[in-house]
Amino acid sequence: MTSEAELEPDPDPESDADAPTDVDEADPAAHLKDLEDGAGCTEIWSHLSESREE
DSSP: OOOHHHHSOOSOGGGOTTOOOHHHHHOTTGGGTTSOTTOOHHHHHHHHHHHOOO
16 A cells, blocks of 8 residues: 555755756757658668757
């Protein structure tokens, strides 16, 4: 059985490690804007590897 304390949500929203950052909220798919609709895995991989900073 689970206690009530385990069922309560975390009162501190900033403690959530999965909380979106400002960058994520702006446009999480911005790095894929140059791809055509319907692009497959190979096209996406190629696009990301070309735009990656080394």
